[in-house]
Amino acid sequence: MTSLKILSVAFFWCISLLHTPVFAQEAEKATLRLDLTYQRQENGQLPMLKTSTKTKAGKRFEPVHDVEINLFFNEETSKGFLGRIKSSDKGTAFLTIPDDFTYELDTSAVLKFIATVTNNEKFEDVSSEIEITKAQIELTLNEEDSIRTMKAKVLVFEEGGWKPAPETEIKFVVKRLLSDLNAGEEELYTTDEFGEASSEFTLHIPGDAEGNIFIAAKIDDNDVYGSISSSKEVKWGTPLQKDNSFAKRTLFATRDKTPLWLLIFPNLIIITVWSFIFYLIYQIILLRRIGKAHKNV
Amino acid sequence: MSTLSQVSIDKITADLLPKKFGKPGIIWTTVLVMLSIGGLIGYYRQLQNGLGVTGMRDYASWGIYISNFVFFVAISLVGSLITAIFRLTNVSWRTPLTRISEIIAVSAIMFAGLIIIVDMGRPERFTNLFLLGRLQSPIIWDVIVITTYLTLSILFLYFPLLPDLQIMIKHSKAGSINQKIYKFFGSFWKGTAEQFRLSENAIKIISIMIIPVALAIHTVTSWLFATTYRPGWDSTNFGAYFVSGAFLVGAGGVAVAMYVFRKAYNLQEYITEKHFNYMGKIVVMLAFLYLYFNINEYLVPAFKMKKAEEHHLMGLFTGEFSYLFWSAILVGMIIPIAVLLFPSGRKPLPMFVMGIFVVVGAWFKRFLIVTPTLLSPFLPISNSPESYAHYNPTWEEWSITVGTLAGALLIITMFVRLFPIIPIHETIEEHAKAHKL
Numbered sequence: 001m002t003s004l005k006i007l008s009v010a011f012f013w014c015i016s017l018l019h020t021p022v023f024a025q026e027a028e029k030a031t032l033r034l035d036l037t038y039q040r041q042e043n044g045q046l047p048m049l050k051t052s053t054k055t056k057a058g059k060r061f062e063p064v065h066d067v068e069i070n071l072f073f074n075e076e077t078s079k080g081f082l083g084r085i086k087s088s089d090k091g092t093a094f095l096t097i098p099d100d101f102t103y104e105l106d107t108s109a110v111l112k113f114i115a116t117v118t119n120n121e122k123f124e125d126v127s128s129e130i131e132i133t134k135a136q137i138e139l140t141l142n143e144e145d146s147i148r149t150m151k152a153k154v155l156v157f158e159e160g161g162w163k164p165a166p167e168t169e170i171k172f173v174v175k176r177l178l179s180d181l182n183a184g185e186e187e188l189y190t191t192d193e194f195g196e197a198s199s200e201f202t203l204h205i206p207g208d209a210e211g212n213i214f215i216a217a218k219i220d221d222n223d224v225y226g227s228i229s230s231s232k233e234v235k236w237g238t239p240l241q242k243d244n245s246f247a248k249r250t251l252f253a254t255r256d257k258t259p260l261w262l263l264i265f266p267n268l269i270i271i272t273v274w275s276f277i278f279y280l281i282y283q284i285i286l287l288r289r290i291g292k293a294h295k296n297v
Numbered sequence: 298m299s300t301l302s303q304v305s306i307d308k309i310t311a312d313l314l315p316k317k318f319g320k321p322g323i324i325w326t327t328v329l330v331m332l333s334i335g336g337l338i339g340y341y342r343q344l345q346n347g348l349g350v351t352g353m354r355d356y357a358s359w360g361i362y363i364s365n366f367v368f369f370v371a372i373s374l375v376g377s378l379i380t381a382i383f384r385l386t387n388v389s390w391r392t393p394l395t396r397i398s399e400i401i402a403v404s405a406i407m408f409a410g411l412i413i414i415v416d417m418g419r420p421e422r423f424t425n426l427f428l429l430g431r432l433q434s435p436i437i438w439d440v441i442v443i444t445t446y447l448t449l450s451i452l453f454l455y456f457p458l459l460p461d462l463q464i465m466i467k468h469s470k471a472g473s474i475n476q477k478i479y480k481f482f483g484s485f486w487k488g489t490a491e492q493f494r495l496s497e498n499a500i501k502i503i504s505i506m507i508i509p510v511a512l513a514i515h516t517v518t519s520w521l522f523a524t525t526y527r528p529g530w531d532s533t534n535f536g537a538y539f540v541s542g543a544f545l546v547g548a549g550g551v552a553v554a555m556y557v558f559r560k561a562y563n564l565q566e567y568i569t570e571k572h573f574n575y576m577g578k579i580v581v582m583l584a585f586l587y588l589y590f591n592i593n594e595y596l597v598p599a600f601k602m603k604k605a606e607e608h609h610l611m612g613l614f615t616g617e618f619s620y621l622f623w624s625a626i627l628v629g630m631i632i633p634i635a636v637l638l639f640p641s642g643r644k645p646l647p648m649f650v651m652g653i654f655v656v657v658g659a660w661f662k663r664f665l666i667v668t669p670t671l672l673s674p675f676l677p678i679s680n681s682p683e684s685y686a687h688y689n690p691t692w693e694e695w696s697i698t699v700g701t702l703a704g705a706l707l708i709i710t711m712f713v714r715l716f717p718i719i720p721i722h723e724t725i726e727e728h729a730k731a732h733k734l
Binding site: 251252253254255258259262263266267270273274276277279280281283284286287288290291292294 | 429430431432433438441445448449452455456459484485486487489491492495496498499502503506510
């Protein structure tokens with residue numbers, strides 16, 4: 001009887017839960033902003049898709065993490081399904097397009113990508129799509145009479161072949177550890193009727209031990225071509241002399257690397273002073289001996 | 298000695314032998330013991346809960362512990378001034394003051410070492426200073442020089458004590474604990490010519506050696522500050538500035554001790570007004586010297602008033618620390634100079650009061666050297682609460698600091714209870730010499 005009572009209470013409690021605001025929220029899902037961009041680092045490499053998820057908090061957008069995003073190629077079907085990714089703390093997620101799609105990517109002139117968020121507990125369903133015209137950059141680096149020139153040719157895939165892409169904004173950069181450094185005299189260059197743009201390289205910057213640096217020509221966030229780049233390694237940097245001072249005898253080194261002068265002179269002083277102190281202690285021993293001898297006399 | 302009558306010798310010996318504590322002595326010792334216990338309780342709390350119980354935070358990582366350490370190092374310098382410099386320059390009136398200054402030096406330097414351990418977050422790693430120390434660090438130079446100075450000071454206290462120990466053994470109750478202590482330290486002293494020769498030779502060596510070591514101890518302590526790039530510390534004058542201040546506080550300390558021992562043990566015949574007069578003149582000279590260095594240290598930066606140093610300097614001149622700063626200058630230097638310049642100011646009582654002024658002023662001056670600089674970094678420390686930019690010592694810090702000061706005084710007190718504070722043998726010798734002339 002008692003167990004029946006408990007069961008009835010539990011049942012009614014569950015029913016009442018359905019009417020609590022927690023469940024009521026299902027009807028009031030927030031709006032999610034979903035952005036999709038296309039990136040390709042090098043010619044011939046498989047491109048990458050980047051998603052960005054944000055939601056409005058007050059007057060500004062804040063990144064949303066742990067949102068699952070489905071990515072599709074050309075059509076939102078199982079055939080075009082590229083994969084599912086989850087947004088990071090920064091609200092971003094990346095997917096390298098799988099090898100299975102290499103043939104489609106090679107043969108298509110226009111690439112269509114779709115990103116969707118569906119059946120999310122907190123956010124309404126949302127989708128975003130982009131259409132990318134396939135393009136690539138040919139980078140040439142030349143040095144003649146000590147003049148270094150960077151030349152980029154932007155080509156677009158049209159009618160089964162690569163054609164020059166005029167009026168396209170491009171920039172030349174040196175790839176550094178944390179971000180890119182502008183390598184041209186201008187920040188942006190526009191390609192001419194042959195799809196070409198060039199700039200002189202005048203920077204004096206450190207490279208690796210042999211002076212190698214990576215120079216790239218980039219198209220950033222272009223509505224038609226996405227973000228694409230092409231880079232080359234070249235010996236235009238200053239060879240880097242490694243700072244080995246931590247391995248040397250310095251004032252800031254560890255105790256086993258004390259500078260010799262600091263090891264020799266203070267120790268000489270310490271040894272000299274303490275020799276006298278030990279001599280003085282020895283004098284006390286002598287005084288004791290004299291005292292004992294005097295007693296015996 | 299033979300030219301002096303046995304009656305005179307007996308009188309000197311009786312006058313200078315250590316005496317049992319009277320009521321004031323017992324009260325004084327009890328208060329010191331209580332304060333020392335208070336310090337131990339504070340330190341127990343600190344051991345239990347770490348340095349978090351102190352008021353030290355990201356900004357003021359050196360507070361009153363290090364100020365106290367610098368004070369102890371400073372006052373210890375008096376041992377070399379009175380005993381070594383006066384001995385080498387044949388200052389005839391030094392005899393009654395030598396042991397006073399040496400015991401001040403020994404007790405102060407012992408507590409300087411202890412307070413460094415107190416300031417450590419992990420005191421059990423103290424031995425690492427010796428085992429794993431980097432010679433590149435001025436802190437290690439300080440550890441080495443403090444150890445050396447302590448050893449030399451103990452030897453400097455011990456050698457001249459040997460002839461007195463023989464007298465003490467004779468005049469103490471047979472089989473008493475006191476006599477056992479005297480015998481332990483000096484039963485071998487028979488007063489032979491060879492023993493005197495060796496002892497005199499040793500004292501001469503220590504007198505010469507202790508002067509550079511004493512100068513080094515305070516110069517190196519100043520380098521703990523001057524080798525860093527901070528407002529108020531970035532000075533090439535710091536060594537001389539610290540040494541001059543140390544001589545002043547040491548001389549002030551001796552003046553106070555002279556008065557107290559003279560009064561407590563009726564030593565008016567031995568510590569005369571002449572001694573106060575001479576010590577007064579020395580204190581004035583040292584106060585002028587220290588004032589000169591203070592003018593250099595503060596006036597020149599104030600004249601330039603570099604933007605980065607403005608916060609520190611204005612904090613001292615008109616800001617948070619101004620009352621303390623001007624009081625320390627006034628009490629620690631100006632007033633003693635004004636009083637002691639006149640012969641009537643160099644009488645025992647005004648000398649005693651001025652000595653206290655100098656010592657108290659010196660303690661706060663050390664605090665003003667250490668902490669305000671840390672509260673005015675060139676670059677503000679990011680993400681630290683506003684309260685970290687101020688330093689308020691906690692009761693644990695105060696009790697430990699007061700406990701160490703009481704501890705140092707307790708060592709002096711116990712020493713005076715056991716050993717003659719004025720060298721008996723040397724005094725008899727001096728009287729004999731004067732009698733002969």
